Amino acid sequence: MSFSRSRLAVIGLAIALAGLAALSLMIGYVDLSPRRLIAGTLAGDLVPQRILLDIRLPRTVLCLAVGAALGIAGAAMQGLLRNPLAEPGLLGVSSGAALGAVLALYTGFADAFYLALPLAGFAGTAIAVAFVFALAGRHTGATTLILAGVAVSSLCGALISLILNWSPNPTAMSEIVFWMMGSLADRSSRDVGLALPFIAAGAVLLLGCGRGLRALTLGEDTARSLGIDLGRLRFRILVGSAAAVGAAVSVSGAIGFIGLVAPHLMRPLAGGDPGRLLPLSALAGAVLLMLADIGVRLLHGGGPELKLGVLTALVGAPFFLVLILRTRREMP
Amino acid sequence: MSVLSGKNLGVAVRDRQLIEGIDLELRAGELTGIIGANGAGKSTLLKALAGLLPCSGRIMLDGRPLQTHSLNGRACRIAYLAQGHSAHWPLPVREVVALGRLPHGRGDGPEDAAIVDRVLRATDALGLAQRNVLTLSGGERARVMLARALAVEPKVLLADEPLAALDPAHQISIMQLFAAEAAAGLAIGVVLHDLTLAARFCSRLVLLHKGRVLAAGAPREVFDDTLLAEAFGIRALHFEHGGLRLPVPWQLTGKNGKPAGGDPVASNSAAA
Numbered sequence: 001m002s003f004s005r006s007r008l009a010v011i012g013l014a015i016a017l018a019g020l021a022a023l024s025l026m027i028g029y030v031d032l033s034p035r036r037l038i039a040g041t042l043a044g045d046l047v048p049q050r051i052l053l054d055i056r057l058p059r060t061v062l063c064l065a066v067g068a069a070l071g072i073a074g075a076a077m078q079g080l081l082r083n084p085l086a087e088p089g090l091l092g093v094s095s096g097a098a099l100g101a102v103l104a105l106y107t108g109f110a111d112a113f114y115l116a117l118p119l120a121g122f123a124g125t126a127i128a129v130a131f132v133f134a135l136a137g138r139h140t141g142a143t144t145l146i147l148a149g150v151a152v153s154s155l156c157g158a159l160i161s162l163i164l165n166w167s168p169n170p171t172a173m174s175e176i177v178f179w180m181m182g183s184l185a186d187r188s189s190r191d192v193g194l195a196l197p198f199i200a201a202g203a204v205l206l207l208g209c210g211r212g213l214r215a216l217t218l219g220e221d222t223a224r225s226l227g228i229d230l231g232r233l234r235f236r237i238l239v240g241s242a243a244a245v246g247a248a249v250s251v252s253g254a255i256g257f258i259g260l261v262a263p264h265l266m267r268p269l270a271g272g273d274p275g276r277l278l279p280l281s282a283l284a285g286a287v288l289l290m291l292a293d294i295g296v297r298l299l300h301g302g303g304p305e306l307k308l309g310v311l312t313a314l315v316g317a318p319f320f321l322v323l324i325l326r327t328r329r330e331m332p
Numbered sequence: 333m334s335v336l337s338g339k340n341l342g343v344a345v346r347d348r349q350l351i352e353g354i355d356l357e358l359r360a361g362e363l364t365g366i367i368g369a370n371g372a373g374k375s376t377l378l379k380a381l382a383g384l385l386p387c388s389g390r391i392m393l394d395g396r397p398l399q400t401h402s403l404n405g406r407a408c409r410i411a412y413l414a415q416g417h418s419a420h421w422p423l424p425v426r427e428v429v430a431l432g433r434l435p436h437g438r439g440d441g442p443e444d445a446a447i448v449d450r451v452l453r454a455t456d457a458l459g460l461a462q463r464n465v466l467t468l469s470g471g472e473r474a475r476v477m478l479a480r481a482l483a484v485e486p487k488v489l490l491a492d493e494p495l496a497a498l499d500p501a502h503q504i505s506i507m508q509l510f511a512a513e514a515a516a517g518l519a520i521g522v523v524l525h526d527l528t529l530a531a532r533f534c535s536r537l538v539l540l541h542k543g544r545v546l547a548a549g550a551p552r553e554v555f556d557d558t559l560l561a562e563a564f565g566i567r568a569l570h571f572e573h574g575g576l577r578l579p580v581p582w583q584l585t586g587k588n589g590k591p592a593g594g595d596p597v598a599s600n601s602a603a604a
Binding site: 082224 | 379382384402403404406407408410411412414416418419420421422423424427428431432434435464477480484
C-alpha cells in the first residue's frame with residue numbers, strides 16, 4: 001500500500017518540480033513576458049537568449065540540484081544516525097565547505113579565478129570529512145561518528161568566527177557574512193558545471209544505500225546480522241553526502257532547514273521506510289528550494305535580494321516547529 | 333548434527349575478558365538454553381557466535397569456519413534476535429518482518445510474502461501486520477521481532493532474552509514455538525532468565541559464570557543445588573512433574589552456599 005503511495009508521491013513531486021522549474025525560468029528582475037522571452041530566444045535575439053540561457057537556466061538547474069542534494073543527504077544522514085533531527089551538516093560536511101569558502105574570501109583567493117570560491121569550499125569539505133573519519137575510525141558506532149562530526153563542525157565554526165574577527169575591513173566582513181547566508185543569484189553555467197557532477201555522483205552513491213538503511217531500522221547488531229557491512233555503509237553515506245552537500249554549499253553558501261524538513265515531510269509518504277525516503281526526499285528538497293528561490297525573487301522590492309538561506313530558515317523554523325508539535329500530539 | 337559451534341571462544345574488551353575458553357555446540361533439532369547471572373557473558377557469547385563481535389577461538393558454521401562464509405551467506409544461515417527489540421522508524425509491522433528476507437534478495441516476491449505470513453501466524457502477530465511498529469506494546473513488539481528473525485528461515489536462531497517483556501501466556505507460547513521450530517530441524521540458542529521455562533523446554537543448557545562455562549548438559553544435571561548457588565547465589569525448590577525436574581528460585585544463599593535468611597517453609601515445601 002505504502003509502496004504505491006510513495007510511487008504516486010514521486011510522480012506528483014516530479015510534476016510539481018517541472019512546473020516550478022518552468023515558472024523559475026519565467027521569473028526574474030527583467031520585465032519580460034514569457035511569450036517574448038521564449039519567442040526571442042528561439043529567434044536568436046541576444047537579450048532574451050542571455051537572460052534565459054545564461055542567467056535563469058543556470059540558476060534554476062542549480063536550485064534543483066542543490067535542493068535535491070540537501071534533501072537526499074538529510075534523509076541518508078537521518079537514516080544512518082536513526083535520528084529525525086540529523087541534518088546533512090551534522091558530520092561537518094557543510095561547515096567544512098563554509099570554512100574553505102570563508103578562507104578564500106578572507107585571503108582574496110576567491111578573486112583569483114572564477115571558480116576559486118566553490119573550489120575552496122569543496123576542498124574544505126574534503127578535509128573536514130577526512131578529519132571526521134580519522135577521528136571516528138571505520139568501525140565505530142553512530143555516537144562516535146556524531147561526536148566526531150560535532151567536534152569538527154564546532155572547530156570550523158570557531159575558525160570562521162576567528163576569520164571574521166581578523167577581517168581587515170567591513171567590506172570583507174560583509175562579503176563573508178552575505179556568502180554564508182546562501183544564495184543562488186548570479187550563478188553561471190560554470191557553477192553548474194562544477195557542482196552538478198559531484199551532486200549527481202553523491203546522489204547515486206546515496207540512492208544505493210536504501211537496503212542498508214532499511215536494515216538499520218532495527219539497530220546496528222540486527223542490520224549486521226542481516227548481512228549489511230556497516231563500515232562500508234557509513235563510508236558510502238559520508239562520501240556521498242560530502243560530494244553532494246559539499247558541492248551544493250560551495251556554489252550556494254549555507255542553506256539551512258531543507259535537509260532537515262524534506263525527509264520529515266516525506267516520511268509518512270515513504271511509509272517510514274528510510275530507503276524509499278531517499279528519492280522522495282531528493283525531490284522534496286528540490287521542490288522546497290525552488291519555492292524558496294522563486295519566493296526571494298518575488299519578494300524582491302527594489303532593494304537587495306533576500307538571501308535564500310535567510311528565507312529557508314525564516315519559513316523553515318516555524319514550519320518545523322509545527323511539524324514537531326503535530327508529531328508529538330499523534331505519538332506522545 | 334552440529335550447525336554452529338564454538339571452540340575455545342574468548343572476547344576481550346580492552347583489558348577486560350568478557351568470555352573465555354567457551355566450547356559450545358548448537359545442533360539441528362535442539363533447543364539450547366544459555367543461562368547465567370547478569371554479566372555472566374550470555375549476550376557476549378551470543379553476539380560472538382553470530383559473528384557480530386571479534387573473538388578468539390574458532391567458530392564453525394555448516395562445517396566451515398565462520399570467516400569463510402560471506403556476510404550474506406552468514407545472514408542467510410544465522411538469524412540473530414537482539415535484546416531490547418529496537419525499531420527506529422514508523423514502519424508497518426509486515427515490512428519490519430519482511431526485513432528478515434533481505435539476505436535472500438529484495439524480499440518482496442510472492443514467496444517472501446508467503447513466508448512473512450507464515451511467521452506472523454506462528455508468532456500470533458498476523459493481526460498486527462498493518463500496525464505501525466512504534467505503536468506496539470512491549471509484548472507485541474517482542475513477537476514481531478521474533479517473527480522477523482524467523483522470516484530469515486535460518487539454520488540457526490540466536491535469541492537474546494526473547495521472553496523479556498512477555499506475559500506468562502506469551503512466554504509459554506513463544507517457548508512452544510521455539511520447541512516446534514527445533515523439532516522441525518532448526519538449531520536454536522536462546523538466552524533465558526526463567527529457569528523453570530528453561531528446564532521445561534530446553535533440551536540442553538549451558539550455564540555461564542563469570543565468562544566461563546560452569547556446566548553444560550541436560551537441565552536435570554545443570555540445575556544442581558551447588559551449581560545454582562555458585563552461578564546465581566540462589567537456592568531453588570525443585571518440583572517433579574511429567575518426568576521433568578523444574579527449579580523455582582526461592583531464596584538467596586549466603587557466602588558459603590547456605591541460606592542467607594531462615595525460611596522454615598522453604599526447606600519443607602519442596603515436594604509437589
